[in-house]
Structures are given as C-alpha cells and as structure tokens.
Amino acid sequence: MKLTNKNYYSTKANQAFFSVSQVKDFLKCEAYAMAKINGEWVEEPTTPMLIGSYVDSYFEGTLEEFKERTPQIFKKDGTLKSDYIKAQQIIGRLHQDELFMSCMSGKKQVIMTGEIYGANWKIKMDSYIPHEAIVDLKVVKKLREVSYHKGWKQSFIEKSRYDLQLAVYQEIVRQNTGELLDCIIAAVDKQDYPDLDCILIPNDQLKFQLDQLRWKMPHFIDVKNYNVPAKRCGVCDYCRATKKLEKLIFPDDLIVFD
Ligand SMILES: [Zn+2]
Structure with a gap:
C-alpha cells in the first residue's frame, strides 16, 4: 500500500501500518x-486538537482548505471563534522568532514507512529538514508545566510520550536515508503571552524510549492480528x-487500586 496525504489516516492504512x-x-x-x-x-476532534491542526495547516500552506473542511471553527456570523483567533495570534508570535521559523522551514507533512520490531510503521513529519533534523510542532497548554509520574518530575514531552514519537520518527528516517537526525519539538503554548521553545531531545532518551517499546510490541502485534483478545481497561x-x-459488585469494587 502506497501512503499519501489523502489515505494516510484511512482505515486501510491504519490496519496495514502501526503508528x-x-x-x-x-x-x-x-x-x-x-x-x-x-x-x-x-472521535470528534477536540478544540485543543483543532487549534493544533489550525497552526499545522498554516505551516503546511493548507490553512484555506483546513478552514473549508472545518466549519466548526467559525461562529454563526462567519468570523473565527475566539480559540482560533488565539491560534492566529500564536502564528503571528512564531513569525517573530528566527530560530522557531528555521525549525519549521523543512518539508511539511512528509510521509515515510519502515519496519520496527516486526511490524510495518507509518510516520508523517511536520517539518523534515533533510540531513539535519526532524521537527514536530506542538501547541500545548503551558510549556513549563511539570507533572509527576511514579514520584518523578516530567515535562509535557514525557507526559505525552513525544519522546517515543520522535524515537520512532528518527528510526524510520534512518531506515530510509541511513542518517540519524536531530529530533526537535517546536513548542508554543496558549498563555496570553505565549511561551515558545525548540527542544532538542537527547539521543539517549530517544534510544531508551525505543528500547522500552521492544518488549511491548509482540503483544500489540498479536492483538492487532486477532491472535490474542484485546483487553478492556473498563474505564x-x-x-x-x-x-x-x-x-x-461491592462498594470496594468502586475503588480502583493502582
Ligand atoms: Zn478502555
């Protein structure tokens, strides 16, 4: 199956490839x-997802098409809802920053496929700078918000597993080009005065994330191929x-123990 921007998210593509x-x-x-x-x-896209897509499609040069196929971003009088006026302001802010714009200057929405741990994978990159870097654009709530996982502090990157995402991108690009590229998250947040940064994820962290995935993939492949029933989380x-x-059930059953 040959992947294009038209069929990338199709059911057929999702069945044929892991992402x-x-x-x-x-x-x-x-x-x-x-x-x-x-x-x-x-799932209907949520407002934060649509704000992300709005900014993505601006950089891809497809904002007009995005607006046409996404009427829910407009009010009844045809003007943009406040969330997307915010997205427009974010874009204006990003334009003032040279480093951010250079990170976003690569080829947009580049698709590649490859094989990792016995499965076929598909990736789509926000900004691919050949021989240099793979950049993913993220519009987040608050860039410097930390959360706790098993007693450790983590940033939005670890919390949302963006390090795993880029680890897969780096490996698939390596398979296609023979080059190990820098992996960068170009992030901006939605505060009144947006915070922005381009974050280089260390190769050690990428390698660790890919290594962790090794032990989980055989089971996911079995489930996806219907060899093992899919477990329900129940919640x-x-x-x-x-x-x-x-x-x-009993009252105690309502209390979930980790
Ligand atoms: Zn569930």
Whole structure:
C-alpha cells in the first residue's frame, strides 16, 4: 500500500501500518485501540486538537482548505471563534522568532514507512529538514508545566510520550536515508503571552524510549492480528460506552487500586 496525504489516516492504512498514536492507544486500552483501528469508534476532534491542526495547516500552506473542511471553527456570523483567533495570534508570535521559523522551514507533512520490531510503521513529519533534523510542532497548554509520574518530575514531552514519537520518527528516517537526525519539538503554548521553545531531545532518551517499546510490541502485534483478545481497561470512554453488566459488585469494587 502506497501512503499519501489523502489515505494516510484511512482505515486501510491504519490496519496495514502501526503508528505512534496507535501504540499510545494500545498503552491506554487495547479494546479502544482496536475499535479505532477498525473504524468502529470515531472521535470528534477536540478544540485543543483543532487549534493544533489550525497552526499545522498554516505551516503546511493548507490553512484555506483546513478552514473549508472545518466549519466548526467559525461562529454563526462567519468570523473565527475566539480559540482560533488565539491560534492566529500564536502564528503571528512564531513569525517573530528566527530560530522557531528555521525549525519549521523543512518539508511539511512528509510521509515515510519502515519496519520496527516486526511490524510495518507509518510516520508523517511536520517539518523534515533533510540531513539535519526532524521537527514536530506542538501547541500545548503551558510549556513549563511539570507533572509527576511514579514520584518523578516530567515535562509535557514525557507526559505525552513525544519522546517515543520522535524515537520512532528518527528510526524510520534512518531506515530510509541511513542518517540519524536531530529530533526537535517546536513548542508554543496558549498563555496570553505565549511561551515558545525548540527542544532538542537527547539521543539517549530517544534510544531508551525505543528500547522500552521492544518488549511491548509482540503483544500489540498479536492483538492487532486477532491472535490474542484485546483487553478492556473498563474505564475509558469506549469501554464505558460499550460496557455490559454481568454481575453485582461491592462498594470496594468502586475503588480502583493502582
Ligand atoms: Zn478502555
């Protein structure tokens, strides 16, 4: 199957290839991931996702097409809703920064495929600068917000597994070109005065993320090929929407222990 910008997100492409977002779905809930892959569970894009797409499509040079196919970003009188006026202001801010714009100066939405841990993968890069760098654009809530995971502080990059995403991109680009490129997150946030930075993810961190994935992939491949039933997490939107009561429970069952 030859991937293009038209069929990249199609059910056929999702069934034929693994992607980072699929792996993130599998880590969350296997039943949910499979329902999405098969097109049984379709999620409407959220406002934060649409703001991200707005900025992405601006850099890709396809903002007009994006506006045409996304009427929900407009008010009844035809003007942009405030969230997208904000997106427009963010774009204006990014234009004032030379380093940010140079990170975003690569080829846009470049698709590549490759093989990792026994599966075929697809990637689509926001800004690909051949021989130099792979850049992914992120519009986040607050750039310097830290969260805790098992007692460790982490940034939005680890929390959202953007390091895993770029680890996969780096490996697929290496397979296609023989070059190990720098991996950068070009990030901007939605504060009144947006914070912005271009963050180079160390190769050690990328390697660690890819190594961690090695042990999980055989199971995900088995589930995706229907060799093993997909486990239900029991608490996600998909699981709640499709849940069937089988027995009475006790009050203690309502308390989830990690
Ligand atoms: Zn679930």
